[in-house]
Amino acid sequence: MNDVVIRTQGLVKDYGTVRALAGLDLEVDRGEIFGFLGPNGAGKSTTIRVLLDLLRPTAGRAEVLGAVPAAGGPALRARIGYLPGELAMYGHRTAGQLLRYLTRLRGGAGSDGIRPLAERFGLDLDRPIRGLSKGNKQKVGVVQAFMHRPELLILDEPTSGLDPLLQREFLDLVTEARDAGATVFMSSHVLSEIEDVAGRVAIIRDGVVVDTDDVRTLRHRAGQLIELRFADQVDAGTFAQLPGVEDVAVDGSTLRCLLRGEPDALLKAAAAHHIVAWSAQDRELEDLFLDFYRAPADDRRAREVTY
Amino acid sequence: MTADTAARGAVLNGVMTDQRRSLVLWSIALAAIATLYIGIYPVMGVEDMSAMVDDLPEAMVNAFGYDEIATPAGYITSTVYGLLGPILLSVFAIGTGTRLIAGQEEDGTLELELTAPVGRARVLLERLGALWLNITLLVGVVTAVTVALVILLDLDVAIGNVIAGSTGLLLLVAGFGTVGLAVGAITGRRTIGLGLAAGLAVLAFVLDAIGPTVEAGWMTAISPISWYLEGRPLFTGADWSGLALLAAVPLVATVAGIAGFTRRDLMT
Numbered sequence: 001m002n003d004v005v006i007r008t009q010g011l012v013k014d015y016g017t018v019r020a021l022a023g024l025d026l027e028v029d030r031g032e033i034f035g036f037l038g039p040n041g042a043g044k045s046t047t048i049r050v051l052l053d054l055l056r057p058t059a060g061r062a063e064v065l066g067a068v069p070a071a072g073g074p075a076l077r078a079r080i081g082y083l084p085g086e087l088a089m090y091g092h093r094t095a096g097q098l099l100r101y102l103t104r105l106r107g108g109a110g111s112d113g114i115r116p117l118a119e120r121f122g123l124d125l126d127r128p129i130r131g132l133s134k135g136n137k138q139k140v141g142v143v144q145a146f147m148h149r150p151e152l153l154i155l156d157e158p159t160s161g162l163d164p165l166l167q168r169e170f171l172d173l174v175t176e177a178r179d180a181g182a183t184v185f186m187s188s189h190v191l192s193e194i195e196d197v198a199g200r201v202a203i204i205r206d207g208v209v210v211d212t213d214d215v216r217t218l219r220h221r222a223g224q225l226i227e228l229r230f231a232d233q234v235d236a237g238t239f240a241q242l243p244g245v246e247d248v249a250v251d252g253s254t255l256r257c258l259l260r261g262e263p264d265a266l267l268k269a270a271a272a273h274h275i276v277a278w279s280a281q282d283r284e285l286e287d288l289f290l291d292f293y294r295a296p297a298d299d300r301r302a303r304e305v306t307y
Numbered sequence: 308m309t310a311d312t313a314a315r316g317a318v319l320n321g322v323m324t325d326q327r328r329s330l331v332l333w334s335i336a337l338a339a340i341a342t343l344y345i346g347i348y349p350v351m352g353v354e355d356m357s358a359m360v361d362d363l364p365e366a367m368v369n370a371f372g373y374d375e376i377a378t379p380a381g382y383i384t385s386t387v388y389g390l391l392g393p394i395l396l397s398v399f400a401i402g403t404g405t406r407l408i409a410g411q412e413e414d415g416t417l418e419l420e421l422t423a424p425v426g427r428a429r430v431l432l433e434r435l436g437a438l439w440l441n442i443t444l445l446v447g448v449v450t451a452v453t454v455a456l457v458i459l460l461d462l463d464v465a466i467g468n469v470i471a472g473s474t475g476l477l478l479l480v481a482g483f484g485t486v487g488l489a490v491g492a493i494t495g496r497r498t499i500g501l502g503l504a505a506g507l508a509v510l511a512f513v514l515d516a517i518g519p520t521v522e523a524g525w526m527t528a529i530s531p532i533s534w535y536l537e538g539r540p541l542f543t544g545a546d547w548s549g550l551a552l553l554a555a556v557p558l559v560a561t562v563a564g565i566a567g568f569t570r571r572d573l574m575t
Contacts, residue, residue, distance in 0.1 A: 054418075
């Protein structure tokens with residue numbers, strides 16, 4: 001039981017007549033970096049707000065570190081570090097004043113973590129928040145989420161607003177936290193931002209998790225784009241029937257298709273012809289991600305069976 | 308709430324830090340206004356004012372409480388304690404009260420506090436405490452200026468009566484502020500808090516003003532302004548039943564506010 005840090009079962013959240021979460025199931029294990037992916041409006045932030053007890057579920061159940069968020073209350077939140085998706089902060093205080101205030105709310109926990117993190121990210125603690133750029137504000141958010149070395153980090157679109165160099169630094173920080181035993185749950189609408197660090201990924205669409213998998217499996221599932229150039233014209237029909245082969249397009253003597261799984265059947269069929277040139281390119285995970293967005297629910301289910 | 312890790316008063320202290328600037332400006336403004344109004348009393352001359360009041364229609368005299376304006380206690384009541392004090396302090400109390408929960412929830416600045424290890428009831432109570440502390444300080448400024456001028460100008464008003472008036476003033480405006488904060492906390496909408504609290508304040512003034520004129524006793528019976536001034540605190544000192552009624556308003560609002568705030572979705 002202790003191995004699951006976040007568990008939701010059939011989580012439903014309605015805002016008036018709008019259903020934001022429609023039976024969301026999620027399991028995040030202790031010590032993993034878990035990516036929570038979906039387009040804006042899919043329900044990522046709503047899920048996170050339920051985990052932090054800002055929102056109360058309409059139906060279903062959520063458990064964080066073994067407790068229902070509302071029952072866990074402040075004691076539960078003391079074990080969590082949270083980076084909001086849209087960070088709003090007081091204007092008159094300096095970054096240092098705000099961070100020290102937040103450590104006081106944690107009974108002093110994290111006060112020794114402010115300076116090293118600020119130095120690491122090049123955050124000037126003496127400047128008023130009001131004058132900070134979006135990127136610098138995001139640094140304040142990162143520092144306050146990590147400063148008390150929480151067992152669970154819940155990060156909503158953490159890399160937004162950070163420049164690429166700092167994104168790298170941030171992902172290193174996430175990996176270090178994981179290595180130190182923390183569990184990290186981070187959302188994003190861009191897979192490439194988290195695919196390097198995340199072990200498992202859940203894809204959310206219209207308030208439901210449509211897929212949960214290892215990043216490696218997802219990458220495999222994303223398939224390869226194959227291009228074969230033949231000496232003669234070929235017939236698309238003979239290739240379209242092959243297992244694992246999709247989206248066959250023939251342009252004269254050039255064949256392009258999407259390959260998922262083993263290339264064996266495709267290569268054997270191709271070997272019947274004279275092959276002039278060939279290439280196989282890994283598809284970006286982004287493309288797979290887009291498949292999930294584009295596919296209507298029924299079509300998607302049909303395709304999952306064929307995997 | 309017992310599991311909160313935050314030091315007692317951490318939230319309250321944070322709010323006070325944020326409020327410092329506004330508190331200083333309001334203190335200066337209130338001190339200046341109180342000094343100006345009470346300071347000119349000796350210059351105006353009792354006969355002049357009595358003559359002026361005699362010329363006014365009786366209904367208007369009653370409505371503005373000018374019937375006793377010629378006495379120092381009546382003059383201070385009609386100007387600082389019965390008119391400008393309650394109006395200006397209500398503006399501050401309602402404006403600040405509705406901002407401290409609903410306003411900051413709407414602009415998102417409350418999010419990091421609500422996701423910190425602090426219970427919602429505690430957040431509300433400490434923010435409410437900060438509101439009361441702010442208002443107490445401002446009423447303290449008005450009281451200090453009044454007492455100083457009463458002594459300096461040798462006016463015939465007992466210091467104890469000024470304190471009694473200030474206590475009523477504090478309970479009145481902090482009550483309006485608490486209603487604003489609580490309604491904002493229940494609904495999450497600052498404009499609803501503003502509308503209801505300001506509406507309550509205006510209604511209280513109107514009922515108190517026209518009640519005696521139209522001889523409708525129920526109007527003054529339900530008006531917080533009447534609870535505050537009907538006992539004529541600057542003449543006779545504390546009116547305990549009036550103060551008790553005034554104290555009931557923020558108490559009820561606080562209980563309702565906590566009940567609503569701890570149950571609903573927070574849309575920071």
